[in-house]
Amino acid sequence: MAQTVKQKKQGLANPFGFFRHECESALKAGYSSFQKTSGHGVRDVDIASTLEDPPNPTFGHLATSLSFEVAKAQKKKPIEVARTLAETTRKVATLDLIESIEATEPGYVNFRANLARLTELTLKSIQRDGSEYGLLKTHASEKTVVEHTSANPARPIHIGTAKGALFGDALARLLAARGHSVRTHFYIDDTGRQVAIMAYGYKLLGEPTPEGKPDHFIGKIYSVTATLVEIEELKKRIALLKKTEEADTDISAQTKSLDEWVGIAADLQGKYPKEFDKLSKLISKDPDPEKSIQELIQKYEKKEPDTSALMRRVTRIILTGFDETLRRARIRFDQWDWESDLLWTGRVAELVGQLKESGFTFNKGGALELDVAKAVEKFGLRQILGVSPTFEFPPLTLLRSDGTSLYPTRDIAYTLYKFENAEKVINVIGTEQSLAQFQVKVAFWITGHRKEAEKFLYFPIGHLLLEGQNMSARRGRFVTFDQVLDETVTRAKSEVDRRSPTLPDEIRKRIADRIAISAVRYAILSVDAIKSTNFVWDKVLNFEANSAAFINYAYTRSSGILRKLGKLAEPKKLDLLKDPAEQALVLELSKFPETFARAADDLNPTMLCLYANLLAQRFHEFYEKSDISHVSDNELKWQRVALVLAVRTVLKTLAGLLGLELAERM
RNA sequence: GGGCCGGUAGUCGAGCCAGGACUAAGACGGCGGCCUGCGGAGCCGCAAAUCGUGGGUUCGAAUCCCACCCGGCCCGCCA
Incomplete structure (x- = not known):
C-alpha cells in the first residue's frame, strides 16, 4: 500500500501492480469478512503471496489458492470455501480495475481485470512516462559497486570473460535504472x-x-x-x-x-x-x-x-x-583499479596486520596462513552463511615465505577498498572462485567488517565451453571477444545486404553492427548466468534462432507502420482495442514495471531478456491480425497507433537495459 | 575424500528461492499450412518430456526434505 502511494507520488505508474493491489485489498477484506461468518480458517495468512498468475486468460488475470488451505482447516470442500470467499470478497471490492471475482473448480478464486480500464491506464501511463515507464525506483537506494570483467591484462579478452562482462554490464544497467547509484569497476591484475x-x-x-x-x-x-x-x-x-x-x-x-x-x-x-x-x-x-x-x-x-x-x-x-x-x-567502466596501487598505498599490508592481530593466523614454514576453519567455528559462520556441517575449510595462505602477498590476500584488500565508497559490492566472477569469494567473507568477519560481509554479493558466472570443449589459450583453442564480434558483424552484414539491397551500404553497415552486437549480447544474457554454457558458432550466428533479431524485427515493423502513416493523430479515446491479440499485448505492457523491478531486485537480466522476447511475440501476433495504416475507421486506426507507439517505447527501454541496439530497418 | 553448481522433448532452455488448476513457456530441428495490404528475420497448426533416480513431507511436488547417480568446477607459498 505504502509502496503504491509513494509510486503515485513519484509519478511512475505500475498498471498491473495497481490491479494486483486492488485484488490484495479486496481479498484481505473479503477474507476477514469470511472469517466472521464462517469461523476461523487459517491464521496469519500472507494474502499477497497467495495471489498467482493463472495458467491462461480464461481463468482471469490473478488467482488465489487460499481456499485450499482454509478448506483443510475447516474440513470443507475447497470449491465451497472458494464460492463463499468469492462472494464476501465481491461485496467489499472496489471495482475499478477488477472486473469480476469468481470461484472455479477445483477451488480457486479468480480475479479478472477490467481490460478497458487497464488498457487506458497502461497506454496513458506509457504516454506520460515515456522512456521512464516501468522503471520503478527502489525505496532503498544503495551506492553500489559492480566489479566485472577484470580480465588478465596479458592477452585479449576471450568469450569466457565476455560472458561475465555482459552480465556485469547488464546488472549495472538494471540497478542504475532501479534507482541505485552504481559504479562499475575493472580490476587490473597487474602485479602477478x-x-x-x-x-x-x-x-x-x-x-x-x-x-x-x-x-x-x-x-x-x-x-x-x-x-x-x-x-x-x-x-x-x-x-x-x-x-x-x-x-x-x-x-x-x-x-x-x-x-x-x-x-x-x-x-x-x-x-x-x-x-x-x-x-x-x-x-x-x-x-x-x-x-x-x-x-x-x-x-x-x-x-x-x-x-x-x-x-x-x-x-x-x-x-x-x-x-x-x-x-x-x-x-x-566508471573506474579502473590497479592492483599495484593496493600494494603501494599500504592497503594490503594494513589488512595483513589486522588479520595477524586477530589471532586467526599461524606460521607455516615461514608463510603466513589464515585459519579459516577456526574463524568459521568461532563466529558460527556455518549457520550464518549456510555452509554444510561436514565441510572442512582449508587454511588460506596470506603471505609467501619471502613476505610477498598472494592474489586472495590482495582480493580481500581490494573488496574492502571498494567498500570505502559504497554500501554494496557485487563481484561478478566465475563459479570457480566460489571458495575464494567465501574466504573474502570470512576475512571480513575476522576484521570486524560485518556490515560489509552482509552487503558483499558474489554473482557467479558459469563456465563457458567452446564447441563443447574447454578453452585453452596455450593450445590455441581460444576464441576472442573480438573474433566473435567480427564474425557476427560479417554474418549480419551479408544478411542485411541480401534482405535490404536498396539501402545505401553505409546504412547497411550500421544496421549490421547493431544487429550483431545485440545478437551476441542476447545469446549470452538469455541463459542464466550460473549455468555452464556451450558456445556454438552456429547458434550465435543464426539470426532465426536468436531472439535479438526477432525483437528488433518487431521494432522494425512498427517503424514501417509509422513511416507509412506519415503524420500521426491522437485518438479521442482508448476504448476500441478489444481484440484478444490487442488485449494480450496491452496486458504484457502493463506487466513491464513489475517485471523490471523483479529482474533488478533479483539481479536477473535473463528474466528481462525473456520478457522482451515475449513482448515482441505479442506484437508480431497483433501485427499479423490487425490492420493499422489501411484501416478505414480513423478512430480505431489512431488507437492502434497509440498501442504501437507504446510498444516501441517499452522495447526501447528494454533495449537500453540489456544493451541491445534497435535498428529502424533491417 | 570433502564442498559448490548444474541435470526439464532429438537439441537449447524458462519455471524451482516465495508448492496450487504443470494438461510444463519459448526457441532450434522435423512435419503441414498462410503473402493482390504495414517488409515472411513473420504468423497458424501438428508431432515430440518417466521434469536425473529412489524415498519422504503435503489435500497438492518440476518446485520443499533425505539418499543416490551423472556432468562441470573448487579444495596451490598460481591468478
Whole structure:
C-alpha cells in the first residue's frame, strides 16, 4: 500500500501492480469478512503471496489458492470455501480495475481485470512516462559497486570473460535504472607473474609500437615469451633432476610437460615467426630469464621507478585494446583499479596486520596462513552463511615465505577498498572462485567488517565451453571477444545486404553492427548466468534462432507502420482495442514495471531478456491480425497507433537495459 | 575424500528461492499450412518430456526434505 502511494507520488505508474493491489485489498477484506461468518480458517495468512498468475486468460488475470488451505482447516470442500470467499470478497471490492471475482473448480478464486480500464491506464501511463515507464525506483537506494570483467591484462579478452562482462554490464544497467547509484569497476591484475612475463618480452624486443590491435599485439608477445621461458625452466629442472638422480617418475613427468610446451612453441613459431625467432634469440642470451621475471615482480611491488614505468606502460597498451573491444560491445567502466596501487598505498599490508592481530593466523614454514576453519567455528559462520556441517575449510595462505602477498590476500584488500565508497559490492566472477569469494567473507568477519560481509554479493558466472570443449589459450583453442564480434558483424552484414539491397551500404553497415552486437549480447544474457554454457558458432550466428533479431524485427515493423502513416493523430479515446491479440499485448505492457523491478531486485537480466522476447511475440501476433495504416475507421486506426507507439517505447527501454541496439530497418 | 553448481522433448532452455488448476513457456530441428495490404528475420497448426533416480513431507511436488547417480568446477607459498 505504502509502496503504491509513494509510486503515485513519484509519478511512475505500475498498471498491473495497481490491479494486483486492488485484488490484495479486496481479498484481505473479503477474507476477514469470511472469517466472521464462517469461523476461523487459517491464521496469519500472507494474502499477497497467495495471489498467482493463472495458467491462461480464461481463468482471469490473478488467482488465489487460499481456499485450499482454509478448506483443510475447516474440513470443507475447497470449491465451497472458494464460492463463499468469492462472494464476501465481491461485496467489499472496489471495482475499478477488477472486473469480476469468481470461484472455479477445483477451488480457486479468480480475479479478472477490467481490460478497458487497464488498457487506458497502461497506454496513458506509457504516454506520460515515456522512456521512464516501468522503471520503478527502489525505496532503498544503495551506492553500489559492480566489479566485472577484470580480465588478465596479458592477452585479449576471450568469450569466457565476455560472458561475465555482459552480465556485469547488464546488472549495472538494471540497478542504475532501479534507482541505485552504481559504479562499475575493472580490476587490473597487474602485479602477478603474467604481466611481468609480458613486460619482460616487450622490453627485450625494444618496446615496439604495436602493429594492429594493441591487446592482440602484446598478447602475442606474452604467449611467445611465456612459452619460451617455460621451456627454458623445464630444461633446467630436468637437467637438475638427472644430476641429483631423482626418481624416474619425476623426470618423465617433467619431460612430458616439456614435450607439450615444445609442441605449443612450434605452433606459435608457425603463427608468429618474426616475433618468435627474435624472442627466442634474445631469451637464450639471458642467463636466467626466470630470475629476470622475479626481479620485475619484486621491483614493481616496491614501486621501483623504471620498472613501474615499464609495467604500467605495457599494461596500458593492453588496456587500450580492452577498451576498444568493450566499447564495441557497449560496455563501459566508471573506474579502473590497479592492483599495484593496493600494494603501494599500504592497503594490503594494513589488512595483513589486522588479520595477524586477530589471532586467526599461524606460521607455516615461514608463510603466513589464515585459519579459516577456526574463524568459521568461532563466529558460527556455518549457520550464518549456510555452509554444510561436514565441510572442512582449508587454511588460506596470506603471505609467501619471502613476505610477498598472494592474489586472495590482495582480493580481500581490494573488496574492502571498494567498500570505502559504497554500501554494496557485487563481484561478478566465475563459479570457480566460489571458495575464494567465501574466504573474502570470512576475512571480513575476522576484521570486524560485518556490515560489509552482509552487503558483499558474489554473482557467479558459469563456465563457458567452446564447441563443447574447454578453452585453452596455450593450445590455441581460444576464441576472442573480438573474433566473435567480427564474425557476427560479417554474418549480419551479408544478411542485411541480401534482405535490404536498396539501402545505401553505409546504412547497411550500421544496421549490421547493431544487429550483431545485440545478437551476441542476447545469446549470452538469455541463459542464466550460473549455468555452464556451450558456445556454438552456429547458434550465435543464426539470426532465426536468436531472439535479438526477432525483437528488433518487431521494432522494425512498427517503424514501417509509422513511416507509412506519415503524420500521426491522437485518438479521442482508448476504448476500441478489444481484440484478444490487442488485449494480450496491452496486458504484457502493463506487466513491464513489475517485471523490471523483479529482474533488478533479483539481479536477473535473463528474466528481462525473456520478457522482451515475449513482448515482441505479442506484437508480431497483433501485427499479423490487425490492420493499422489501411484501416478505414480513423478512430480505431489512431488507437492502434497509440498501442504501437507504446510498444516501441517499452522495447526501447528494454533495449537500453540489456544493451541491445534497435535498428529502424533491417 | 570433502564442498559448490548444474541435470526439464532429438537439441537449447524458462519455471524451482516465495508448492496450487504443470494438461510444463519459448526457441532450434522435423512435419503441414498462410503473402493482390504495414517488409515472411513473420504468423497458424501438428508431432515430440518417466521434469536425473529412489524415498519422504503435503489435500497438492518440476518446485520443499533425505539418499543416490551423472556432468562441470573448487579444495596451490598460481591468478
